[in-house]
Amino acid sequence: MSSISIIGTGNMARTIGMLAVAGGNTVEVMGRDQSKAADLAKALGGGATTGEWGAVPAGDIVIVAVLYDSVVPVVAEYGDALAGKAIIDISNPFNSEADGLATREDTSIAQEAAKAAPASASVFKAFNTIFRHVLEKGRPLDVFIAGDNAQAKAGVEAFIESLGLRPLDVGGLEMAHWLEGAGLLMMGLARHGRGTGTSPSASPNFTAEPHRPPVQAVGEQAAPLA
Ligand SMILES: NC(=O)c1ccc[n+]([C@@H]2O[C@H](COP(=O)([O-])OP(=O)(O)OC[C@H]3O[C@@H](n4cnc5c(N)ncnc54)[C@H](OP(=O)(O)O)[C@@H]3O)[C@@H](O)[C@H]2O)c1
Numbered sequence: 483m484s485s486i487s488i489i490g491t492g493n494m495a496r497t498i499g500m501l502a503v504a505g506g507n508t509v510e511v512m513g514r515d516q517s518k519a520a521d522l523a524k525a526l527g528g529g530a531t532t533g534e535w536g537a538v539p540a541g542d543i544v545i546v547a548v549l550y551d552s553v554v555p556v557v558a559e560y561g562d563a564l565a566g567k568a569i570i571d572i573s574n575p576f577n578s579e580a581d582g583l584a585t586r587e588d589t590s591i592a593q594e595a596a597k598a599a600p601a602s603a604s605v606f607k608a609f610n611t612i613f614r615h616v617l618e619k620g621r622p623l624d625v626f627i628a629g630d631n632a633q634a635k636a637g638v639e640a641f642i643e644s645l646g647l648r649p650l651d652v653g654g655l656e657m658a659h660w661l662e663g664a665g666l667l668m669m670g671l672a673r674h675g676r677g678t679g680t681s682p683s684a685s686p687n688f689t690a691e692p693h694r695p696p697v698q699a700v701g702e703q704a705a706p707l708a
Pocket residue numbers: 490491492493494495513514515518547548549550552556572573574575609610611612613614615
């Protein structure tokens with residue numbers, strides 16, 4: 483099981499924290515409002531603790547569950563306290579109309595967070611394509627994950643599996659831009675008749691075992707998507 487710290491005390495912090503406790507992980511909550519952090523830790527139960535804002539997180543995995551425009555400032559504020567940590571950015575940088583991204587085309591919040599983080603930290607993008615309402619139902623779901631450090635990524639994948647979810651590695655951190663686009667796609671579905679009950683799903687015969695597709699020979703025809 484993993485040791486995680488959650489920075490933030492809002493909806494996603496609560497939902498991921500709830501699943502993390504249910505999955506047997508050690509959970510610490512850090513909020514800029516200490517009383518909100520204490521309330522959330524108490525509500526989560528399972529021995530969840532409260533950490534001091536800006537201090538070295540107790541968890542090896544740090545989930546930054548704040549609004550997108552606060553992710554980079556918060557990572558910068560924590561600074562060296564995040565040395566050696568696996569940092570998960572879950573944010574969706576939507577513009578004010580929620581019909582486009584609020585980031586430049588050549589980057590992502592996760593990539594900017596990596597620039598602000600200590601060199602020894604590893605930043606990942608994950609969870610942003612799943613609406614909280616869907617996540618909190620605790621169903622098997624696919625969690626796309628982008629990031630560069632293979633060893634740290636294996637730890638993040640194990641944590642995701644402990645939540646009863648299936649981690650799907652989409653590649654290096656440069657793929658975070660496209661995951662942020664995928665978050666926008668989910669929002670487009672939500673706003674055009676599907677609501678927030680939609681999510682990338684896991685197959686009925688879901689397995690937490692990582693799925694490694696066979697390498698396709700050059701010239702071989704790809705299988706149809708459906
Ligand atoms: N909700 C979803 O369905 C969903 C799904 C996928 C991804 N996400 C992403 O998850 C992240 C959190 O979303 P949420 O729904 O949990 O939002 P939320 O309920 O509004 O919570 C936001 C949290 O961020 C904190 N915060 C905001 N600005 C901050 C700052 N400058 N410094 C420190 N803390 C700050 C807030 O602290 P205070 O309480 O002290 O203000 C609060 O704890 C967002 O980036 C969002 O895009 C959300």
